[in-house]
Amino acid sequence: MPRKKPGRRAKTTGTDARSKIVRKSKSADARRTKKSRLVTTATLDKIGAVRVATKVDLGSLLGAIGARHPAEFRIPFRRPDDLLICDFVFENLRLSGAAPPKLVRKNPERFATLIVEFPPQSFGEEAFIEQPGAETPPKPPPSPPRPDQIPPPPPEPVPPLPSSRIRMAGRSRIAFTMPAEEKSLEFTLVATLDACRRWPMSLDINAAPDPESSIGGVLGEIFKHDWLAVLVSSENWRQTTDALIGGIGGGDALRQPLADAARRLAFRASQAYSRVIQQQGRVMLDADINEELDVIAKRFAPLRDAERRRTAFGALSLMSASAVAAERGIDFERFKEFPFLPLFFSPHEPAPNVTALELPYRVILSPIPQAAWVHDSTPVTHNSRTELWQTRLTGAPDGIGPDTPTKVRALWSPDYRDRNNPGWNQIIQLANDLKPFRMSLDPFDRLMLVELMSNFTDTTNRRFVPRAARAKRLALSALGALLDVEGSWEHLPKDVSLEQWRHLATLGRDHYVRVVYRGFLCPFQHPASLVKVTERKFESLSGTNRIAVLRQRYFIIVRQPVMQYTGAGHTFGGKNFPFTEVEILTKVTPSLSNPNNSAVDIGTPPSKKSDAPLRARFWPMIGAKDFFFQIAATDLCGDRVTFAMPLLFVGKEVNDEIWATKGVIAAYDAANPARRTGPIGGASVCYAAMKDGAPGDPKLPTETMTFKADGVIGLPAECAQFYPVVDSADVGIAALRRLLQDPQANLAVTYPEAYKNNGFGAGNAGEIFLKALAPFPLQFGANVKSDAIGGVATPDMAIQGLSRIMGPVAAKVGADVETALQNVIGNKFDPADFFADAKILGGVKLAELLKIAASLAGGDVPKFLSRELPDKIEASFDWQTVIKQSDGLGLFVHSAGGPTNFEMHGLVSSPIG
Template identity: 25%
Template sequence: MVDIDLVNLRFDGRRLVRREPAAPTLLLIGLPPQHVLEEIPQQPEGTTAPIGMTKAFTSGASQLVFSVPPEVDSLELSLDSLLDWERLVPMTVPVVQPGTSHTGLPGSIVEFPTRLFLTYDEPVNWTCPPEPHTADGRTGLWHALLSSERGGDALLRALRRAEERAPVPVDVPLTAANLEDLVTLTSRTELIDAAGAPIVLPSAPLRAEQFIATPMGASAHLHGAWEKVSGGAATQLTSIRRNKPDLAAYDHITGLGRDQFVRVVTRGFLSTGHPALLVREVKRLFVADRDGGVVAHLRREDRIIVREPEVRYGENTGFAHQGREMPFSTLRITDRVTPLLNNSDWSVGDSDHAQPEAPKGFWVELEGGERDHRFTVVATDHEGRKVSFTTPLVFVPASRADKWEELHELYSASETGVRERVRRPLDGQVMAMAKPPADAPGSTSHAVGKLQFEMEQKTDTGDHPLAGTLVVSGGDVRVPALEPFTRKAGDVPVKFNDTYRDQGMAAHPARAYLDLVDTVGLQFAADKVGGLARPNAAVKTITSQAGVVPDVFGNDPTAEIKNALDAAKLLGFIDLGPLLGSIEKQQLDRLKQLGDQEIQALLDDAAGTIPAPVLRVRDLADGAGRELRYVWKTKLAAPKPGEQPFPLDVSRTVLTLDARTVVSKDAGQKTSIEGRLRDVALEIADVVRVEIADLRFKAAPGNKPDVSASGLEMKFLGDLRFVDTLRSALPADAFGSGAFVDVQPSGIRTGYALALPAIGIGVFSLTNVSLKAELAIPFDADKAIAFRFSVSERHRPFNVTVSLFGGGGHLSVLVDAEKGIREVEGAIQFGGGAALNLGVASGGVTIMAGVQFEVKDNLVKVGGYLRCNGFLNVLGIVTVSVEFYLELTYEKQGNVSVVRGRGTLTVSVKIAFFSKSVSLGLERSFPGAPGDPTFVDCFDKETHWEDYCLAFEGDP
């Protein structure tokens, strides 16, 4: 039951006396194991019965050391005398400070609980009954009661934990990290950091309200509570490779060495930064087994207690962007205590490391499955407005608070279920997404559908307990300014503007704070723009000053404008993006100052410009509706080679657009647009150069579009330069008042058509000559601008006569900006004739020849002919006429070409009242490139060739 060893005592025949009077005289009492460490079995959902067998581990033996005081000369050699410890002095293990050595005397060491060695922190007394107590036929168990020397609670301290033993592989009430914390907080050993400085820790002993040692184990009630480790002590502990203690409180109740109740309270933080406590309670439950008996097992219950319900945010609180990424000034958690937690995923067993690690952070899940506990949070925005929502949170032990990688991994979007955990619904509550300017209260408020949270690494400076700060990366919000003008109604996904996050709202020219995740296009119908330019605004940035605008305020404003105007077209077919010149940031600074008067002044000023599109959304007077105004006046720059399908001269071009859309309850949506394009020139297919001095367009609701053009001039290039020679015969204002401009729903058609008067000089005669030039600008972006020039027409050719010879012809060319030359058609014919009358006989002869050609789409056709006629009349009785016709044509359509020849000879004879005509004809055709598929076209070399070759194999 109890082992007793004597030091410096001998038996003189009657009593135990000292061997050496000056030497220490000790009694060493060996006690059996005082604690049994039991496994906490996993509980099936909805039951309390244990599953199968559970594991248990006993502690090692304990040793009590007593010193015989000098006034006691001798001891009786009896059990009662040796167990009378009240007259002896209990010996403790002295605190060994740095620079001192141990006295060498043994001290009392009690292993309780298992793997933790305790000793006294102040003088104590042990009280043992002289003999067992007997009552009602039952004899009490021998025991020894520990108490303070002054009576009351005994104070204990932990010396060390049993590192040399094998680790415990199951879930137990106290982890190795808990035991290590007890040693750090109670040992009273002064620690020195790596630099030689003392480490100040909140050390306090354990209080033993009851500790009774028995042969079957101790019946004890221990309690301890400690302040948090503050200052630089945590860093000092890390320098000597010791863990920062998380332990805040500890209670332990046992009966005869078996655990009845264990409470371990560890410090930590919720991922919002709220200080919290993880309370682990292990209780012994008594349940009936299948055989009708009673089985006692341990059950573990975990809860989290929020110590400080409210946390404040702002500058110097650890945020990388001075708190701009957190739209709340405070977060208050109303849950003070959580329900029972699911502890199966994050509980840890023992560790054989010299410094065991505390468990990592974990998502707070409720008992009974993977179901998050949603903390109720009341948040205060930057305007003092309160909103509430629920959210799952992570609990991080205090000793793991500086582990950024662990915290980042928990909030990583790749983790299962994290995406739903970090997207929290606010169900339309109105809040300020950013702190509004002093002169524009409420300008940053939105009805919020959801908020998107993420974990961002904390800066080196700032008062925040965790290595990461929980921030709002975006969300789904209502943007009322857009809803009347786009199909996207309701919540739209947003994120914080980069300039706002990095530098603040004042650094942005338009005071932006949010960006739309998906750019929203505000499109004006093409038929309302007149082909001048499509003012389709791709808006992205939400500002407190200018509403929702295109994102032209980034690091490269020119690129941003080009992206915003990705679908914009000039004259219905020219990409507008490549024509934009570079824009300096300082040019954008004045945009936030532009009011309606300043905008109109710049539109009226010939030299004034508005460098970037300005979008304004305003409420009309008396609540009549809302107006969206899109204004832009910019100079264009020469495109780079290859950016446009044809040469374009925009060196002096100015483009002006002013579009307004009014949405009202009574009149619906009405759009009016004014546009102007000055000093632009383009060359089409190296055939013609078109110069436009001023092109204006205006469309108002209920009115026909009004288009006017002035200074329109066309100059021929290349092989058609000779046409300019003909133009010299035209009046000087042929392209002024003589030009025409026709506006149709399909586009603008402009040009001229003029017939020349007959010209006769001697034997020369030129008649029926007309010139026509036409430019078509379609409103439909799928169609290209087209130009057609013609000299006379097929159905009305010009005629030329010189003496006995004559002829005629026509020519027309159609080109567009997309395909170049689309159609070329022309013909020329010539010939002569002679007649002779001798009275008795008369006759005549004519010869005509001609060439015609046609190029249209994929058809090419070239042909020539020769026609000869002759007749002879004798006395009006006999008439003989002969006609010879020969024709040769070449046609090619696609890959098929053919040459055709045709000849006819017709002889007619008329005698008095009898006539006879005979015709002889011959026609031949010669194919060119064959149209049938070739052998190669019919075979797939990879799949057919081998089969083809095998078909010819055979026996020799």
């Protein structure tokens, strides 16, 4: 591809073009003017014409330098007595001609490195799903019995010997820097191993201490604000800078021009930080770096080569960061916003001459400063038995005393991809497809570990700070590593759900690995964690063989059992959800079936959006049966009901993406109603706020309640991005049950739009709070005498809603329920709606005798009422009104000798107990 012509560059004046750069343009669109320092769109377009380097990968730069300048010599070493097997690699070290031979620096001006390479220290071994439901995590809280379930399926079968597939890790290495005060090292094994105890480790610049110190108090705050200053003053930073400058070519003559340019860039970066948003500042400073390199390239030919120019770009970025840290204090929150810092603080593959341990499989770990290695220089023998040689990582000062825990970072993984890279979704797909096979850590697990420990440039969550994991034990040997490491992260970046990791391995073989994924239970929003445990267990195979196989199981821990609901973020303020609090009584589930097998379809991610693993959107199941969570809910009146039902697990990856949240809400709402229904068992539920003296009782005995999930707006990203609502409920109306003398009479209801939008406000003057899904006809059959509500009346009604003012209300059958209830919603009573074809005296229609009432609260509106007394339950039907007109046939005379009062009363009571 032809190289683009550089855009218009700065004119130079004076004798030293390196120290003064004057912009040619001084128009209103210029980036700098005397009156303003704002950046316009036209200016950014102009800057885009300047040659701007793409994102620099520090690992690839250092790797290319290492390839151009391979180590001077390598010595493979094997000691059979204690199986000390490694290769010693020496950089900038040579053998002196004197006797005894010694290692001395080849170039006294450069740092010298001793690298110890070990055989593979870990393995990726195939794991098999454990029998679901067979084992419950230790000490679960007591919970009510779950509904009957079919027997769980057997565990995943293990193939014949050799049982499981396995992959071997690459080589691991520890690098040490020769101290400046040491001029030589005896060329003996004992002296070399002693140097591995004394010399400081050569580490990648991302193998940095945590930005917030564990010291706490004032010292912790000082460390936090000086974090970048501490890094740039470290030996590892200096060595990395020197390696980049040396990789450019041209010797040390380049160092001073680069340092002068770095100071100028640091000044501009400080101004850009306070003047423009991050992306604009990055574009501007990339252009500034290129301009500085253009000036230097006029005097130094190596910078005219594209590859060496990229190396110079990286070196100048590092030196500029050092100058920024020297000029002003930068705390970690502000550190991310400086444009050129992300060039080298994002995850990258470590250089060949720094410490890098592939442990566990395909995860590159590195200790952080202040750690050291402890080992014996000679074989250790007791009772004719020789110990396996090993070197142990410790935080103890000078390696004296018992080994103390140390910090390690996951710097890199071959599975790592940047979030904005399409490869991110490809890694998720590999994890979904279990490729190459099921392991303790899947490819996306490894990606997330690197993101959590080494992505210092993440800006998706300002509260996220990359934190190292804590290693209680880390030892290397010829037979593999011993590892006991644990990491926990409270604040997570976007699309990352891994919140805890525990890894135990012996001789390179995993024997206990726990990965915890953050999520929620849908629809009730409870924070929960999906736990994946891979554990080595002894089993019999083919009756005579004993094997130790990795078994993997999943279970869910409810992190916050009690959730309270205020309607925050919900479109209707939560009016269509009758509970103020829901408690999940099941704190820990038994082992579940493979989550991938019960995942829901949420659609395909839009362009440049992250996908979600299957385990982040699944129905917890045991075999072919849904797992039922035990739930207790408190309604608007403070009454508590219990029920059991399945819940959908929604991982943080889904919750973080708007498209995925919409997809999982649609998938939940479209699920079989049996999965979304909780049996209430006839307990009373308060569906709306109570009102003293109101005839209509919102407390209704409920048989079942079916839920849906709604979206939310404006809630923090840490909260569940869905809200529970009632889809439908089967309720009993006590007054109707008593009047009909049918204790099983239920009405399928839901919340009407008028109530969801207005509550009991102006848009719902009739105080309708529930509507029937289908009209409920009041048919008094042969077993119910009509004199239950007066011998002269034969009621013929269809209940289509419930009002807090008048109780059950009716509308014309056949119309849409919401539309049919408009009279009642508008606080009007039409007898034709309520009674339809009901007759008195055998043939006179009530609807023809009565007029529309202007208010439901008046005495001329019929009321279905019920009340609970200490010894009995009463249900009554009461209506008093005045007949002001005759029927259509003129059979009824309404005004003979004064007004004609119409009264209808009925009372049914049932003793309690």
